[in-house]
Every structure is written in C-alpha cells, then in structure tokens.
Amino acid sequence: xxxxxxxxxxxxxxxxxxxxxxxxxxxxxxxxxxxxxxxxxxxxxxxxxxxxxxxxxxxxxxxxxxxxxxxxxxxxxxxxxxxxxxxxxxxxxxxxxxxxxxxxxxxxxxxxxxxxxxxxxxxxxxxxxxxxxxxxxxxxxxxxxxxxxxxxxxxxxxxxxxxxxxxxxxxxxxxxxxxxxxxxxxxxxxxxxxxxxxxxxxxxxxxxxxxxxxxxxxxxxxxxxxxxxxxxxxxxxxxxxx
Amino acid sequence: xxxxxxxxxxxxxxxxxxxxxxxxxxxxxxxxxxxxxxxxxxxxxxxxxxxxxxxxxxxxxxxxxxxxxxxxxxxxxxxxxxxxxxxxxxxxxxxxxxxxxxxxxxxxxxxxxxxxxxxxxxxxxxxxxxxxxxxxxxxxxxxxxxxxxxxxxxxxxxxxxxxxxxxxxxxxxxxxxxxxxxxxxxxxxxxxxxxxxxxxxxxxxxxxxx
Numbered sequence: 001x002x003x004x005x006x007x008x009x010x011x012x013x014x015x016x017x018x019x020x021x022x023x024x025x026x027x028x029x030x031x032x033x034x035x036x037x038x039x040x041x042x043x044x045x046x047x048x049x050x051x052x053x054x055x056x057x058x059x060x061x062x063x064x065x066x067x068x069x070x071x072x073x074x075x076x077x078x079x080x081x082x083x084x085x086x087x088x089x090x091x092x093x094x095x096x097x098x099x100x101x102x103x104x105x106x107x108x109x110x111x112x113x114x115x116x117x118x119x120x121x122x123x124x125x126x127x128x129x130x131x132x133x134x135x136x137x138x139x140x141x142x143x144x145x146x147x148x149x150x151x152x153x154x155x156x157x158x159x160x161x162x163x164x165x166x167x168x169x170x171x172x173x174x175x176x177x178x179x180x181x182x183x184x185x186x187x188x189x190x191x192x193x194x195x196x197x198x199x200x201x202x203x204x205x206x207x208x209x210x211x212x213x214x215x216x217x218x219x220x221x222x223x224x225x226x227x228x229x230x231x232x233x234x235x236x237x238x239x240x241x242x
Numbered sequence: 243x244x245x246x247x248x249x250x251x252x253x254x255x256x257x258x259x260x261x262x263x264x265x266x267x268x269x270x271x272x273x274x275x276x277x278x279x280x281x282x283x284x285x286x287x288x289x290x291x292x293x294x295x296x297x298x299x300x301x302x303x304x305x306x307x308x309x310x311x312x313x314x315x316x317x318x319x320x321x322x323x324x325x326x327x328x329x330x331x332x333x334x335x336x337x338x339x340x341x342x343x344x345x346x347x348x349x350x351x352x353x354x355x356x357x358x359x360x361x362x363x364x365x366x367x368x369x370x371x372x373x374x375x376x377x378x379x380x381x382x383x384x385x386x387x388x389x390x391x392x393x394x395x396x397x398x399x400x401x402x403x404x405x406x407x408x409x410x411x412x413x414x415x416x417x418x419x420x421x422x423x424x425x426x427x428x429x430x431x432x433x434x435x436x437x438x439x440x441x442x443x444x445x446x447x448x449x450x451x452x
Binding site: 068071090102107111143151166206235237 | 300301304308313341365391392394396420423425426
C-alpha cells in the first residue's frame with residue numbers, strides 16, 4: 001500500500017522508526033506539538049487542513065499519528081481517502097501500547113506528568129503556536145516585567161501551584177532515546193519540581209500496527225470518504241458518524 | 243453610579259487594589275451590598291468575552307478573578323450579617339484523577355459572585371466526597387469539572403454514584419471543562435453543560451429554580 005501519515009511531531013522518533021519497518025511506503029507529515037494547546041476546535045481545523053491537502057488517488061489511506069487529543073480529532077472528516085485513527089485518548093496511550101494499559105496506569109498513578117523523547121525535545125515551552133499566552137512556563141521575572149511586581153508574583157504562584165499538586169514524572173522509554181540524555185533530562189526535571197521519577201518501558205507495537213495496515217476494529221477507527229470521526233464518550237474513545 | 247463603574251473597570255483591568263478600595267468606598271456611601279455584588283458577574287462576563295476572542299488569556303483572567311475575589315472578601319461577611327440567603331448551594335470540584343483547577347476556580351468565584359454558597363472540594367475528588375459534601379451541606383447543585391478526555395469517565399462514575407446513593411433526585415448536576423460537550427453531558431445523564439464560566443452561572447441559576 002501507499003500510505004500518508006499525518007502525525008504530531010511529539011511522536012517524531014517513534015513514527016520514523018515505525019515507518020522504516022513498515023512493509024508499505026509511507027509518506028510522513030509532522031504537525032506542531034503546540035496544536036493541542038490551541039484547543040479542540042482550532043486543532044481540529046488545522047488537522048483537517050492537512051487532510052484536505054492530501055492529493056486524491058495517491059494513497060490507500062491517511063493514517064493519523066494522534067489520539068482524540070482533547071477533542072482535537074473530533075469532527076475530522078474523510079474526504080476522498082479513508083482515515084485511520086488509533087482508539088487512544090492521546091499520545092501517552094500510544095506510547096504505552098494500549099488504551100487499557102494507559103487507563104490502568106493513569107488511575108493507579110494520579111498526579112503524574114508524562115514525558116517522552118518528543119515531549120522533551122520538540123516545541124520547548126509550548127512556544128511555537130501560543131506565543132507565551134498560556135503563561136505556564138513563564139519565569140517570575142518575565143511575569144513581573146509584564147504585569148508588575150504584585151500581579152506578576154501572584155501569577156507566578158498561581159501558575160506554578162500545579163507543581164505541588166503533581167507528584168511524579170514518568171518517562172516512557174521506547175529504546176529510541178539515543179543515549180542517556182533524555183532520561184537524565186527527565187530525571188532532572190522531576191528533581192527540580194520536587195516530584196518522584198519513574199522510567200516506564202513503552203511499547204511501540206500499536207504504532208507499528210498503524211503503519212503496517214493491521215487496523216483491528218478494537219484498536220483503530222476507520223472513516224471512509226464522507227464519514228467523520230467523533231468522540232464516543234465510552235471506552236472505545238472514538239467512533240465514526242455518517 | 244460612578245463608583246460602581248470604577249469597580250467594573252477594576253475587575254476588567256485586573257486591579258484588585260482598586261476593586262477593594264471602590265468596594266470599601268461604596269459600602270461607606272451606603273450603596274446596597276447586593277447592588278455592589280450585582281456588578282461583579284457582568285464584569286466577569288465581559289472578561290469571559292475577551293477571553294473567547296483571544297484578547298485576554300489565562301493570566302488576565304486570573305487577575306480579573308483576583309480583583310473580583312478581593313471585592314467579595316469585603317462583601318461576604320456583610321451578606322452573611324444581613325441574613326442574605328444564597329440563591330443556591332453548590333458543591334464544585336474537579337473529578338477523580340484530574341488535577342486541573344484553574345477553570346474550576348474561576349467558575350467557583352463566579353458562582354459566589356452570582357449569589358451561590360460555594361463548597362469547593364478542590365481537584366481529584368472521588369465520587370464519595372462529592373456525595374458526602376452535598377449531603378452534609380444540603381447542596382442542591384453539584385458542578386463537575388474535567389480537563390482531560392481520559393478523566394471524563396469519572397464524571398459518569400460520579401453521577402452514577404449519586405444514583406446508587408439515592409441522592410440523584412436531590413441535586414442537579416452540571417458539567418464543564420474544555421473537552422466536555424453537550425453530547426457528553428447528555429450521554430452521562432448530567433442536567434446541564436456550559437462552555438463558559440459566565441454561562442455556568444446562568445445555567446446554575448436556571449437549575450436551582452424548581
């Protein structure tokens with residue numbers, strides 16, 4: 001098959017690895033990590049644009065290297081080419097290898113921040129698309145400069161309060177870390193924020209099945225031309241609508 | 243009323259010191275406490291509108307909320323002393339597994355400005371805690387927040403828990419948070435959904451009128 005993969009850049013290393021091992025020819029396009037901070041509807045619009053740019057007749061399917069991603073994939077419509085999306089809430093589920101494993105780990109480990117290769121090296125500080133408007137990674141000095149001493153300090157306290165509410169940083173290790181630097185950086189971030197650190201083995205088999213064309217109904221949703229993908233609000237995560 | 247225009251302006255501009263000063267001055271002049279409160283929610287509605295059109299972002303909203311809270315701090319004891327009855331009693335929290343609370347905090351402040359007694363349980367709140375608080379404080383409204391699609395199932399679990407505890411018909415349950423939708427609210431049996439903090443106050447007022 002000839003396949004087009006439109007993926008979040010956070011999965012860059014993992015997707016390149018999967019595609020290199022696929023029996024099919026896969027053309028890759030990566031979209032910025034910061035899309036998910038634009039919010040569901042703007043993110044969905046940007047992904048739809050990428051889908052719509054795909055040349056008709058060139059591919060047997062357009063694969064999506066995403067999960068539901070905060071409803072960023074909700075409403076995505078297949079035009080002339082079928083769309084294939086993993087039944088995942090987000091990339092962390094994909095890196096863990098299954099929805100069930102992610103849900104179980106998430107429920108057992110409340111207050112966990114997740115990191116992976118892409119979360120560390122791509123789009124640092126969410127700067128690409130949100131132009132610091134979110135404010136969560138701003139320094140105290142920057143906030144004081146923008147809002148004055150009193151309000152700046154207040155905002156810094158509000159924006160960093162999450163650090164006390166989270167307890168753990170989990171790095172999902174896939175074997176693609178190319179040396180120890182990623183894990184060291186994640187461990188350092190955990191120390192800096194006062195969190196415990198865990199290195200969790202990931203599982204790239206789900207991503208592998210995406211680019212191999214092994215689209216079992218339980219793991220993937222397939223939207224044929226004219227159908228749209230929608231959040232299903234159950235543990236199948238997404239569904240298709242006519 | 244020039245003083246209350248200044249309060250409105252102070253909230254919009256995120257100037258908590260001005261908000262407090264104008265509130266004190268208005269009270270000293272004998273302005274009715276409810277009249278002062280009545281200018282806070284429209285001011286925050288305007289802030290919400292500015293957020294929707296991306297003129298204001300999270301920092302600006304937090305500063306406006308801070309100004310509104312500064313005014314409410316002064317007014318709250320006077321409302322209690324006047325024997326003022328709340329419009330309703332609402333238990334609010336972010337559901338189990340979810341630690342996000344900025345939006346929920348904003349809605350809690352707005353509900354208080356809107357005349358509600360607010361019992362804020364914080365974040366990562368298990369269903370049993372919602373039930374216990376609603377029962378102990380005779381709440382007639384429960385407001386659930388989630389910011390992750392992976393924690394949204396906790397909203398259904400919470401609603402089902404109220405059902406199992408025989409309390410579902412004693413409270414109205416409303417839901418909100420960035421990934422939450424009307425379809426989701428309908429699917430899980432919530433009584434209402436709002437996509438904005440201002441909308442949440444209007445919805446809350448509607449839900450407590452029986």
